[in-house]
Amino acid sequence: MTMETFLQQLINGLSLGSLYALIAIGYTMVYGILRLINFAHGDIFMMAAYFTYFGIAVFFLPWYVTFIITVGLTMLLGVTIERVAYRPLREAPKTSLLISAIGVSFLLENVATYLFSGKPQAFPEFPLLTTPFFIGGLSIQPVSIVIPIVAFVLMTALLFIINKTKVGMAMRAVAVDYDTAKLMGIKINGVISSTFAIGSALAAVGAILWCMKYPSVLPLMGVVPGLKCFIAAVIGGIGNVKGAVLGGLILGFSEVLMVAFFPALTGYRDAIAFVILIVILLFLPNGLLGKKQVEKV
DSSP: OOHHHHHHHHHHHHHHHHHHHHHHHHHHHHHHHHOOOOTTHHHHHHHHHHHHHIIIIISOOOHHHHHHHHHHHHHHHHHHHIIIIIGGGTTSOHHHHHHHHHHHHHHHHHHHHHHHOSSOEEOOOOHHHHSOEEETTEEEOHHHHHHHHHHHHHHHHHHHHHHHSHHHHHHHHHHHOHHHHHHTTOOHHHHHHHHHHHHHHHHHHHHHHHHHHSOEEOTTTTHHHHHHHHHHHHHHOTTOHHHHHHHHHHHHHHHHHHHHHOGGGGGGTTHHHHHHHHHHHHHOTTOSSOOOOSSOO
16 A cells, blocks of 8 residues: 555545544433433434435525524424433433434434435535545545534534533533432523534534535435444443544544455445444443443443
8 A cells, every 4th residue: 555545545534533523422412411322313414414405406595504504403303302202201211211212213214214215315516525636646525624624623612612611511510410410400401402402413514514425315324324423432432522533533544444455345344333342342341531330221
């Protein structure tokens, strides 16, 4: 492998890893607050892709209007799911919440298949972002540069919200001790709704960027990325935002470099996530940056 090819794969890995990180944050935030693995998060990502597709390809809205609407609708969807499917079960055993999350996931997939058909739809192209430019022997799509920049800005903003704002302080309090936070007068419902809204907004941005890089939309498109991003969150230490970012980057780089170094294993690229997960959990059961959890889901 030449140095140019190696650098090319590093850029691809950074781009893919940043996408995984954006989506993984949604998993880790919800788990940090509710100790819930929100299996519907990958399907919220899928719905965001459809919102964008319909806005641009069907209703011919300007892209910037579509992006704003997509983020707004996805936040509304995430908050609605929490309100309808999770809040009534908040005091129930964690298993009930988990089953509800799986049920919401299947519901969204089937509703999308019924409404939009199972046929993949071509996502509108953005030549400004997808036409490659060349540096030496490197062929780089602008979107591969834009994705890590957008991801970095959003993650910085998220860390600011968590560490420097009143809402973030309440989120951290609820994550540490749910019952005590409630006794201290923190508005739990508002905090949890804010968590779902932020996680869904990041999933929406991830979906928009994902479709620019992989221009196809279909009802099951959230299954594999959603599973991988959940694994990324676990690898980094689920419940830890920085861990989710680290896990996403590890997964992205590993997947791209494995395909580059071992082309014969391209068909197994999805399996690398599970291999990394097993290896890390054997030595670090709480993930790379995770803290020991007393309660298990």
